[in-house]
Amino acid sequence: MTRDTHISLNNFADIMGVSRATVDKWIANGKCVARIDEHNQKYLIVSELSSFPEISAMLNNIWDEENEVVPRRTFTSxxxxxxxxxxxxxxxxxxxxxxxxxxxxxDACAxxxxxxxxxxxxxGDIHDIDFTPYHGKVDLLTGGFPCQAFSYAGKRLGFxxxxxxxxxxLARAVKEIQPKVFMAENVKGLLEHDNGRTIETIKSVIAELGYTLIEPRVLRAIQYNVPQKRERLILIAIRYDIAPxxxxxxxxxxxxxxxxxxxFFHGDLYDCDVPESEGQKYPAAKEKVMKLVPEGGDWRDLPDDIAKEYMKGSYHLGGxxxxxxxxxxxxxxxxxxxCAPAQKQTERCHPTETRPLTVxxxxxxxxxxxDWEFCGSLSAKYKQIGNAVPVNLSWAxxxxxxxxxxQIDIIMPQNSTEEPHQSYQPVRKLYGIFEGLACDPPEPYTND
Structure with missing residues (x-):
């Protein structure tokens, strides 16, 4: 993104993580200035938005520099x-x-x-796995655990x-393995789950396990080279003896x-157009309705009588x-x-063709x-993809x-008889981008 780039109001809203209505209010209040193009569409100029931290971060990013980071040695997970x-x-x-x-x-295992x-x-069931053989042998533990309400009978808010x-x-695995760092990811709603008590309990357990939790942060995939508005809550905790x-x-x-x-097309993300693949189909009646919806539109763009028939009871609900x-x-x-592209409440119709998105x-x-193939039935494939963390977000x-x-390896070096980066060769072969070594010296601990 350059300072003279034009950006649509919808895309600006996505970057900011706000609704289009909020951007319209900002324009009405003079917080940003909209212009109109030859197609009578409103747009914004990036250079005039640099006071917004999200835009400033994009203008002053070090994404390419961070792409060059490689491990000092083999780190396990x-x-x-x-x-x-x-x-x-x-x-x-x-x-x-x-x-x-x-x-x-x-199917996911396959x-x-x-x-x-x-x-x-x-x-298999995680309850049946003994992690003690890995005690002290693993650098990083990761996992995206399902969000469930906890019991507060004892009100101790502990393990x-x-x-x-x-x-x-997940906490048991941390306790048994004692990794240097562990990372958990979840939906943004975890922060408000059970009136905030769930996240407070999680923080308490992390401290009880002997880890310093970096202040959790919600990352928007759209800011990390992903063509999707998905948001994920990331929790990263560092063992007490290392964190300072x-x-x-x-x-x-x-x-x-x-x-x-x-x-979908050849460009910076992919070197060819999206391959043909299997996908769900609309029933004839639904296809007839969806053909009436313009690109970027929804039920509000349907004729009122058709909208009422399609929406049924939802037509009169708020929101x-x-x-x-x-x-x-x-x-x-x-x-x-x-987990499915054609659910009525969360429709994901192709922009220019009247069909659900393919696998x-x-x-x-x-x-x-x-070349990443998904196993199982069609619904199983959609479920695996829909539940995933976007690869580029995970990579970042x-x-x-x-x-x-x-940094940890500098302050806690480990002897290794391996050839440097030996286990890293498959990554080099697949992606061909890891050439130099990028490592900052350790600095005093901070949450920033």
Missing amino acids: IELFAGGGGLALGMHKAGFKHLLLNEYDK TLQKNMPDWNVVK EETRGTLFFE HVNFKWPSVCGQLRTLRDA GKTGMARRLSMDEASLTLT REYARIQTFPD IGRAVMRLFN
Whole structure:
């Protein structure tokens, strides 16, 4: 993004993480100035938005510099709740060597094993896994645990209070393994879950385990080279004996705004158009309705009688309901993908064709490479992709965590008989971008 770039109001809203209505209010209040192009469409000029921190970060990004980060040595990891591999692949691209990946779903496990035969994929219930053999042998533990309400009977807000939830199993793995760092990811709503008590309990447990929690941050995938508006809450915790001596820095945002055009066609994200693939189909009646919705539109663009018939009881409910009969826009990022592209409340219709998104279109929106194959039924493939962390977002986080480990390796060096970066060669071969060594010296600990 350059200072003279023009940006649509919708894309500006996506970057800012606010609604289009909020941007309209800003324009009305003089906070930003809209202009009108030859097609009578409003736009903004980036140079006039530099006072907004999100835009300033894009203008002054160090994305390319951070792309050059490589590990000082082989750093190991274990991932829990691995799913179809979005987080695991991103961390792998950043240079981490997975010692174990656990996943309960058989189709997701098959996907992981098909694409990465060398990965140690353990299928089964996490409750049955003994992590003690890995004690002191793993640098990083990661996992995206499902959000569940905790018991507060004892009101101690500690480790035992979470028993019976999958977060307890993640915490148990941390307790048994004692990694130097662990990272958890979840939905943004975790911050407000159960009136905020869930996140407070999580913070308390992390402290009880002997880790310093970096202030959690919600990262917007659209800022990290992903053509999607997905938001993920990231929690990173550093072991007490290490935390005072290192300085974790969150990843730089990307200087580009990616859209569905970037996902579906040859360009900076992909070197070819999206491959043809299987996908859901609309019933004839629904297809007839969706044909009436313009690009970027929704149920509000339908004739009123058709809208009432299609929406049924939802027509009279409050709220925008903008996910219903929603057709995406080619020049905007996708709405957050769900586990199915044709659910009535969260429609994801192709921008220019009247059909749901295909499997490979889904995968590209999540920035999976085209050769990453998904196993199982059609619905299983959509579910794996829809539940994943976008690969490019995971990769950006992985690079930030790798920089942290490079600092840790300076203050806590470990002897190794391996050839430098030996285990990193598959990543070099696949992506061909890791040439130099980027490592900042350790600085006093900070949450910034």
